[in-house]
Each structure stands twice: as structure tokens, then as C-alpha cells.
Amino acid sequence: xxxxxxxxxVSAVRSFFATCLAAVLFCVVAARSAEAHVKWFCAxxxxxxPRGLENVLCLDFELLLGVAIFxxxxxxxxxxxxxxxxxxxxxxxxxxxxxxRTELMMRAVCAFFFISIWAVGGIxxxxxxxxxxxxxxxxxLAIAAGMLSRRTLPLSAAGMVVLFGIGVRDYGLxxxxxxxxxLGVAAYFALVGLNKDLFGxxxxxVMRYAAAVTLMWASVEKWAYPExxxxxxxxxxxxxxxxxxxxxxxxxxxxxxxxAFALIWTPLIRRxxxxxxxxxxISACFEFGKIDTIGHxxxxxxxxxxxxxxxxxxxxxxxxxxxxxALCAALSVTLFVYYFGHAAIFxxxxx
Numbered sequence: 001x002x003x004x005x006x007x008x009x010v011s012a013v014r015s016f017f018a019t020c021l022a023a024v025l026f027c028v029v030a031a032r033s034a035e036a037h038v039k040w041f042c043a044x045x046x047x048x049x050p051r052g053l054e055n056v057l058c059l060d061f062e063l064l065l066g067v068a069i070f071x072x073x074x075x076x077x078x079x080x081x082x083x084x085x086x087x088x089x090x091x092x093x094x095x096x097x098x099x100x101r102t103e104l105m106m107r108a109v110c111a112f113f114f115i116s117i118w119a120v121g122g123i124x125x126x127x128x129x130x131x132x133x134x135x136x137x138x139x140x141l142a143i144a145a146g147m148l149s150r151r152t153l154p155l156s157a158a159g160m161v162v163l164f165g166i167g168v169r170d171y172g173l174x175x176x177x178x179x180x181x182x183l184g185v186a187a188y189f190a191l192v193g194l195n196k197d198l199f200g201x202x203x204x205x206v207m208r209y210a211a212a213v214t215l216m217w218a219s220v221e222k223w224a225y226p227e228x229x230x231x232x233x234x235x236x237x238x239x240x241x242x243x244x245x246x247x248x249x250x251x252x253x254x255x256x257x258x259x260a261f262a263l264i265w266t267p268l269i270r271r272x273x274x275x276x277x278x279x280x281x282i283s284a285c286f287e288f289g290k291i292d293t294i295g296h297x298x299x300x301x302x303x304x305x306x307x308x309x310x311x312x313x314x315x316x317x318x319x320x321x322x323x324x325x326a327l328c329a330a331l332s333v334t335l336f337v338y339y340f341g342h343a344a345i346f347x348x349x350x351x
Contacts (some may be wrong), residue, residue, distance in 0.1 A: 009313045039178075040291055041129040042231050046175050047346040050224035053339060054351050059224070060247055064254040065331070069324040072258060072269070076320035079268040088268055088310070095308035102204070102305045103150075103192055108302035110156075110185065111147040114140045125182060127291050129167050139163065153193030160186040160342055174345050177217055181299055184210020208263055208270070211302050215260030215277070216330065220338045222253035236287065261330050265323060267312050274306035 078084050098105065117123040118140040124131040137290040139159050146156030167176045184207040191203035198206050204330055222229065226249035233245050240248045264275030280301050339350045 039228075040295060044128075044225070044228050047348075048225070049348045050339065050342060051226070052349065052351045053335065056223045056335075058250075060250050061254070064251055065328075068254055069327060072262065072265075072323050072327055073320060074267050075262075075272065076266065076318075076323045079266055079320075084268050088271075091271055091307070092310050095310075099308040099310060102308060104186070105121060106188065106301055106305060107147040107153070108321040109297055110189075111144040113146040113294065113297050116297075118144070119292070124167050124170070125163050125179065126204065126295055129171060131166070131170070133166075136166070147189075150193055153189040157186040157188075157190035157193070160189075160276045172345070174342065177341075178221075179214065180210050180217075181214040181302065184208075184214075185298060185302065202311070204305055204311075208306050208309075211299060211306070212260050212263040214299070215263070216257055216334050217303050217338065219253040219257035219260060220334055222249050222256070224262070224338065224342075225258055226250075239287075255289075257331060257334075258327065261327050263306060265317055265326075266316050267310070269323075271309070272305050278303045278307065 002041065092099075117125070118137050121137065122130055122132065124136060139162065143159040143163075145155045146152040146159070164176065164179070164182050164186075167179075187198065188203045188207040188209070191198060191206065197203065226246060229249055230245055233240055243251070256277075259273040259277050262269045263277075264270065265273075278300060281296050281303070285296065342348055343350050
């Protein structure tokens with residue numbers, strides 16, 4: 001009897017992991033075009049009228065949110081179990097080498113990023129942020145050079161903040177709200193170089209929160225301006241898996257928002273979310289080429305750092321029922337800030 005129970009348990013565990021793998025593969029395939037930053041490849045108008053909230057908050061949106069809540073809650077229930085512990089131990093073993101070299105990886109990738117955009121020329125921070133200033137290129141090389149030593153990391157961080165500030169001046173705060181990840185990475189390098197934390201928050205956690213905010217904000221864009229992505233979906237029609245373009249963009253936005261929110265949640269949840277997001281970004285690089293690879297290299301490095309991070313703090317322990325509540329709250333706040341902020345700056349309507 002016991003052996004039969006054991007076989008059933010092993011079968012159930014294998015079935016669970018097969019289901020998880022299928023879900024991960026679906027997310028990677030179905031959402032990879034959404035991870036190609038649309039502003040880099042298609043026409044856009046940041047000041048244009050977004051889809052009204054009454055159009056965004058439709059039945060499809062509610063159904064997708066329900067599915068997202070279900071899977072997030074299920075993950076939270078699994079985390080404290082023996083299956084959750086086993087999964088974390090496997091992730092720890094697989095990522096041990098990367099965990100020991102996280103700082104080196106971040107420095108190398110960011111040096112590659114800034115040298116690459118300097119070599120392309122005319123780029124401030126991301127492909128759609130153009131500049132003609134000769135001083136920007138010099139600053140980009142200086143930032144890359146600062147990655148060679150831990151002592152000069154704070155100077156590189158200051159240079160990144162300067163570039164971000166130039167972007168705000170030239171393109172406006174709302175446009176640069178797409179990229180707080182750069183401020184998070186700058187804070188990481190500054191804190192690492194100074195061997196400090198930020199009021200008790202570890203450097204990697206500052207970077208993680210910035211990545212979460214960046215991706216949650218970007219997901220709203222997929223609901224507010226789905227038409228920006230339609231040329232990409234027409235050119236790469238296989239990515240929609242036969243779904244209607246409107247539904248696909250709603251689904252891609254919900255997948256991205258939920259995974260981004262998961263980055264601020266408990267250890268197993270955030271590490272699994274970072275793993276899926278990494279797969280999505282890397283697969284998009286194969287599909288969209290050199291520009292996408294350069295532009296997303298830094299955030300891929302951040303996500304890999306999150307995957308490898310095995311530190312568990314007391315504040316990481318949360319009741320599972322809090323996850324759906326917090327997800328809905330984060331979604332409501334992000335939509336509110338996006339739409340009402342856009343209306344205040346560009347005089348557009350909310351509904």
C-alpha cells in the first residue's frame with residue numbers, strides 16, 4: 001500500500017512539473033513579441049489618446065485577471081510545502097555559480113550595453129531615445145570604463161542618472177517612466193561600490209523593485225495602446241497562436257503584469273517569475289535581432305540576478321491570501337497613476 005502511495009505521489013509531482021513546464025513554454029512562445037519593446041520598432045505617440053478604461057476593463061480582461069490570480073495563489077500555496085522547498089533547492093544548485101558572480105555579471109553586461117549603444121551612435125539610453133550630443137557618447141564610454149573597478153562604480157552610477165535626467169529633459173517624465181530600471185541599476189552599482197544598503201534594503205532588492213515597476217508600467221501600455229504592436233503581430237503572425245490581436249495584447253499585458261508583480265513577492269514566486277521573464281526576453285532577442293538584444297541586455301542581467309538570489313528575509317514570509325489582494329491593488333494603482341497621470345500631462349480623457 002505504501003509503495004502504491006509513493007508511486008502515486010511521484011506521478012503527481014512529475015505531472016505538476018510537466019504542467020509547469022508547459023505553462024512556462026506557453027508564456028515564452030505566446031508573449032515573446034510583447035517583450036520586444038514596441039517603441040523600438042513601430043510608430044508611437046506617447047501624447048496620444050489611450051484606450052479608455054471602460055474599453056480596457058472588459059470581460060476578457062476580467063477573465064485573464066481571474067486566471068492570473070488563480071496561478072499566483074496556487075504558487076503561494078505550493079511555496080511552503082516540501083515541493084516548494086525541493087524546487088528552491090534545485091534552483092540554488094543550478095544557479096550557485098551565477099549567484100557567486102552576480103556583481104561581476106552586472107558589471108560586464110552593463111559595460112557591454114553602454115559600449116554597444118556608443119558604437120551604434122545617436123542613442124541616449126534606449127533605441128527610441130535619440131541624441132546628437134557628442135558628450136553623451138563620451139559619458140557612455142566613461143560609464144563602461146567605470147565598471148572595471150568596484151571603486152568607480154558610484155561614478156558610473158552617477159553617469160547613468162545624468163543620462164536618465166537628459167532623457168527626462170528631452171522626452172518628458174512620462175516617456176522615461178518606461179525605464180526606472182536604469183535608476184535601479186544605478187542605485188545597485190552605487191550601493192555596491194560604497195558597500196552600503198538603502199535604509200536596510202539590499203542593493204539587489206532595490207534593483208528588483210525597479211525591474212518590477214518598469215515591467216508593470218510597460219504592461220499597461222499594451223492595454224492602452226495595443227495598436228502600436230499590431231504591425232509587429234502582422235509581421236510575426238505565428239506568435240499570436242491564432243488568437244485575435246486585441247485579445248493577444250490583453251493576454252500579453254496580463255502575463256507581463258502578473259510576472260512583474262511576482263518579482264516583489266516571496267522567494268520562490270519571484271525566482272520562478274524571473275525565470276519565465278528571462279525566457280521571454282531571450283526568445284524575443286532571437287526573433288527581433290541585434291537592437292532588441294542590446295536594448296534588453298541589462299534587464300536580462302537583472303532578471304538572472306533575481307533568479308540566482310537565494311537570500312530569504314523575515315519580511316519575505318507572507319500569507320498566501322495576501323497575494324491576490326496585493327496583485328489587484330497593484331493593478332489598480334498602476335492603472336490609476338498611468339491614466340490620470342497621462343490625463344494631467346497631455347489633457348487626454350480617462351474613460
